[in-house]
Amino acid sequence: MSLLLLLGGLLAGRVASVCPSVCSCSRGHRMVDCSSRGLTKLPPGLQHNINYLNLSFNSLQGLDSQLTHYAHLRTLDLSFNRLEALPPGLPRSLWDIRAAGNHLRWLDKNDTAYHWNLKALDLSDNELERVVFINNTLPSLRHLNLSRNRFWTVPTNMPHNLASVDLSHNYLARILPGSLDRLPRLTRFYLHANRFSRLPEGAFQKLAALEVLTLGDNPWACEEEENIAKLLAWAEQTRATVLGCPCYTKPVCGRQAAAGRERHSAPFTEEPPLWVDGPSPGHPADWALFEAGKYQDRWGANDSAGREAFAWTPPTSSGRASTHTSATARPPGTNKSRAASSRNKSHGLLSDSQTFPLIVLVLTALNTF
Numbered sequence: 144m145s146l147l148l149l150l151g152g153l154l155a156g157r158v159a160s161v162c163p164s165v166c167s168c169s170r171g172h173r174m175v176d177c178s179s180r181g182l183t184k185l186p187p188g189l190q191h192n193i194n195y196l197n198l199s200f201n202s203l204q205g206l207d208s209q210l211t212h213y214a215h216l217r218t219l220d221l222s223f224n225r226l227e228a229l230p231p232g233l234p235r236s237l238w239d240i241r242a243a244g245n246h247l248r249w250l251d252k253n254d255t256a257y258h259w260n261l262k263a264l265d266l267s268d269n270e271l272e273r274v275v276f277i278n279n280t281l282p283s284l285r286h287l288n289l290s291r292n293r294f295w296t297v298p299t300n301m302p303h304n305l306a307s308v309d310l311s312h313n314y315l316a317r318i319l320p321g322s323l324d325r326l327p328r329l330t331r332f333y334l335h336a337n338r339f340s341r342l343p344e345g346a347f348q349k350l351a352a353l354e355v356l357t358l359g360d361n362p363w364a365c366e367e368e369e370n371i372a373k374l375l376a377w378a379e380q381t382r383a384t385v386l387g388c389p390c391y392t393k394p395v396c397g398r399q400a401a402a403g404r405e406r407h408s409a410p411f412t413e414e415p416p417l418w419v420d421g422p423s424p425g426h427p428a429d430w431a432l433f434e435a436g437k438y439q440d441r442w443g444a445n446d447s448a449g450r451e452a453f454a455w456t457p458p459t460s461s462g463r464a465s466t467h468t469s470a471t472a473r474p475p476g477t478n479k480s481r482a483a484s485s486r487n488k489s490h491g492l493l494s495d496s497q498t499f500p501l502i503v504l505v506l507t508a509l510n511t512f
Contacts, residue, residue, distance in 0.1 A: 163188040177201070178220070185209050199223050199241070208232035221245070222265070229254045236260060243267040243288070250274035255281060267291050267309070274298050289313070290333065297322045307331035311357065314338050318346050330354040335387055340364040344373050347381070359387020 162168035163186040166177040174195040177186055182201040189196070192215045199222040210216070211232040219237055221230075223244035231254075233240070238260055247269040255261065256277045263286040266274075271292040281302040287309070289298070294313040299322045301308065306328055315337035323329075329350050335357040341364050347353060358378075365371055371390060378385045378396035385396035393400075 161188055173215075189213070191215075194218070196220070206230035210234060233258070238283075239263045241265045243269070245269055247271055252277045259283060262286065264288070276300050276302055279303075301326065303327070305329055307333075309333040310337070312336045316340065318342060323347065324349045326350060328352050331356075333357045334361070336360040338362060341367065341370050342374055345377075347377070347383075350383075353381070353383040355384050355386065356381075357386045358389055361387075361389070363389040365390040 162172050162175065163177065165180045165182070165186050166175050168175050172190050173193050175189060175193050176197045178197045179200040180186075182198065182203060184203070185198075185206055191213065193213060194215050194217045196210075196213070196216060196218070197220040199220045201224050203221065203224040203226060205226065205228075208231055210219070210230060211234060213234050214236050216234050216236055218239040218241075219233070220241040222241050226242065226245040227248060229240075229242060229247065229250070235258055237258060239262060241263075243265050244267075247266060248271065250266065250271060250273075252275040255264070257280050259280075260283055261281055262283050264284060265288040267288045268291040271289065272294060274289065276298075278300065282304060284302045284304060285306040287301065287305055287307070290309040291312040294310065294315055296317045296319055297310060297315060299319060301322075303325050305326055307330060308326075311333045312335075315334065316339060320343065323346065326349075330352050331354060332347075332350065336359070339358070339361040347356065363371060374389055375392060375396075378388055379398075381397050382399070383397050384399050387394065388396040
C-alpha cells in the first residue's frame, strides 16, 4: 500500500508540473509565457508555485480572483488585453505588475492596498484619469509608470518611497500644492509631452533627491515673463539635469549641464519610460525580472517584437545621445498582428549578411574541383 501511495504521489507531481498546452514554460515550469495566444480566460493547468506569468497580448476582459492562490508569483504581465480594471485579489507576493495597453479607467485604493512587496507598477497606455493610493500600503514601490493616460493633474498621495515616476504623454496642466512634498527618494520624474503652460513657484523644491526631470514638449506661456523667469532660474540652478528646458531656451538645464559634465544632442521629449529599457549607470537593476531570472527579454521569449519606440539613452563616449527600442511604449499603429508578423521574421531565410559569405565559400569550393 505504501508503494502505491508513493507512486501515486510521484504521478500527481508529474501531472501538476505539466505546462498548459497553449503556453510555453521554462525553469521547471515556474516561468510561464501565454502571450499572444488569443486567450479570453486563464489557461488551465498552471502550477501553484509559478513565479512569472506572461498573459500579454490576449483578449482577457476580467480574471475575477482567479490569481489569488498563486502565492509565489513575482511578475505578472497583463499588458495589451481588454481589462477595464485591475483584477481583484492579486497575490500579495507580486513584485512587478504590468498592465499597459488596456482600458483601465481608474485605480481604486483597494486595487493596490497592502501589496507590501510590489516594486514596479506599469499602468501606461490606458485611459486613467485618477488613481488613489492609501498611505503606507505600498512601502516597496519604487517605479510607477502612468504615461500615456488621461491625467489633468499630477496625482496626489503617491507612495513615498518612489524612485521614478513617468507621467509623460498625458494632459497635465497643473500640479496641486503639496502633491510632491512627500517624495524624498524620487530621482527621475518624467513630465514631457503634456499641457503645462506654467508651474507654481517651488513646485519641485522638496524633491531633494531629484536627478533627472523632463519638461520638453509642453506649451509654456513664455510671454508671461515673471512666471517663466522663476521657473527658468530654478531650472538653471537645480542640481538635477532638466531635459527640455521651458521655452526652448536650451535642450538641457541644471548645474551639471552648465558645468559641461553631461552633453546631449537629441530632442528631449522622449525620455525612456522608466525601468523597461534597462538601468542607467549608477542605477542598479533591482526592479527588473527579480527572481524570475534570465530569459530572452523582459516580456517573455521573442515577445518584444512589435513594441518598438525610440527612446533616449545615456550619451556614448563621443558625447552623442543614441536611440534604442523600448518594450513598453506602443507607437501608433502597433497591434497584435504586427507583433506576430514581426516575431516570425526571425525564423525565415538567411539574412543578406549571412548569404554573401556562403556564396563565396561555395564558389571557392567549385573552383578547387
